[in-house]
Amino acid sequence: MTDPIVRFALHGGAGVLDPNSFPEARRIEVVRTLRAIATRACDALRAGTGAIAVVGQAVAELEDAEFFNAGYGAVLNADGEAELDAAIMDGRDRSAGAACAVRAVRNPVRLADAIRRDGRHVLLAAAGAERFARTHGVATCAPEDLVLPIRRAQLAAAQRENRISLDHDERYDLVERKSGTVGAVARDRDGHLAAATSTGGMTNKLPGRVGDAPLIGGGTFADDSTCAVSATGHGEMFIRAVLAHDLHARIAYRGDALPVAADAALAAVAALGGEGGLIAIDRHGDTVLPFNSPGMYRAWLDGDRIRVGIYRDIEAD
Ligand code: ASP
Numbered sequence: 448m449t450d451p452i453v454r455f456a457l458h459g460g461a462g463v464l465d466p467n468s469f470p471e472a473r474r475i476e477v478v479r480t481l482r483a484i485a486t487r488a489c490d491a492l493r494a495g496t497g498a499i500a501v502v503g504q505a506v507a508e509l510e511d512a513e514f515f516n517a518g519y520g521a522v523l524n525a526d527g528e529a530e531l532d533a534a535i536m537d538g539r540d541r542s543a544g545a546a547c548a549v550r551a552v553r554n555p556v557r558l559a560d561a562i563r564r565d566g567r568h569v570l571l572a573a574a575g576a577e578r579f580a581r582t583h584g585v586a587t588c589a590p591e592d593l594v595l596p597i598r599r600a601q602l603a604a605a606q607r608e609n610r611i612s613l614d615h616d617e618r619y620d621l622v623e624r625k626s627g628t629v630g631a632v633a634r635d636r637d638g639h640l641a642a643a644t645s646t647g648g649m650t651n652k653l654p655g656r657v658g659d660a661p662l663i664g665g666g667t668f669a670d671d672s673t674c675a676v677s678a679t680g681h682g683e684m685f686i687r688a689v690l691a692h693d694l695h696a697r698i699a700y701r702g703d704a705l706p707v708a709a710d711a712a713l714a715a716v717a718a719l720g721g722e723g724g725l726i727a728i729d730r731h732g733d734t735v736l737p738f739n740s741p742g743m744y745r746a747w748l749d750g751d752r753i754r755v756g757i758y759r760d761i762e763a764d
Contacts, residue, residue: 453492454634454732457485457505459515459744460627460646461679461724466758477514477744478755478763484508485746485753488633498633498641498675499537499560506533506556506643509629513595516627518553520595521647523602526654529593529647531555532661534570535563538640538669543569545661546576550590556645558585559661570661598650605651612650627744628660630667630677632728640675640728642667642691648682658682664692671730673698674705680716680723680740688715694727705729709737 459481488505492498510518521529533555534545544563547570552558561583562571571579580587605612628646635641644660644667652658659666659682666682668691669675676691685691690712697708709727716723717739724738726745736745736756746755755763 451636452732453489453636454728454734454748455485455488455492455501455631456726456728456734456736456745456747457481457488457509457629457631458677458679458724458726458736459509459629461722461738461740461743462627465741473514474757474763478757480512481744481746481755482753485748485755488631489748489753492633492635495636497637498635498639499535499539501633501635502631502641502643503535503556503560505631506535506629506645507554509631510554510556510645515629516647517629517645518555519593520598521593522650523594523598524648524652524654524656525606527594527599527602528590528654529598530652530654530656531593531645531647532658533559533643533645534661534663534667535559535643536641536663536667536669536675537563538671538675541670542566543663545570545663545667546572547657547661548573548655549576549580550593551577551587552580553586553588553593556643559643561585569663572657601650611652628679630660630679630726632669632675632677632726634675634728634730634732638671638730640669640671640730642669642675642677644677644679646679659685659690662686664689666691668692668695670695674727674729676725676727678723678725679743681721684716684719684721685723687719688712688721690716690725694725698729705733706735709735713737713739
């Protein structure tokens, strides 16, 4: 028996955010964007659009917003290139698609979904993924078209201290640009779940480095019998903890409630030294958005109301 009540959550990255150094105008712009994208997603779900279409569209819109670390405006690797990762998964049948280390695709989540729909493979990388995009109707671009000039200064700051950093790590971020990896999870009117995540990874990462976002079970996972999950944070630790599948498994094998499973899975990341957060919706429609960093951009449907948050205690709306 399913209930027709829809659920939705999105994130715009977790990290070190100092409320005192976050310009008000930028905060308002980010909050407005998160709310607008969440509102459109919820309207679509209420109108009967499936969860998989809604998470793909929401993540594509987040990729298009230049202040997130995904698609246009993503962070740069050590060679000064935007190398993008994304994944999408449908909880109905566990069909999944992902692309990693792509440099010529404006909306990597669209490429991930094309790979999912094609069905032959789950994860395509670099040049092969870009070739797939060209032959499957996914828009490509020149790699330079993804680079926002301000990201070069962020990379230079990280390289001066030989650091690989989360997008909005206070020490290496540009004050006016504190936002990161993006993701969305949804439960549609038929009770189906889906998840999608997209990122440029970490500033000053080695060329060819792939994070958790495109790894099914790492940063992205969905199964109608348990939950849909999208993560953000230090990818290496999320991969080692197999965060998204760990959360699913705690519900599937132990019968844990979603909040218990999510906290335990995130604690396993923290035990490895990882910082970040996740958004998840379970088959009952329960929604959690835990993080162990000072902040995580997030928006979610709470009853009939869309809530937006950035910091732990500061309600953004
Ligand atoms: N998880 C992403 C990665 O490691 C980064 C982030 O969430 O900000 O690629």
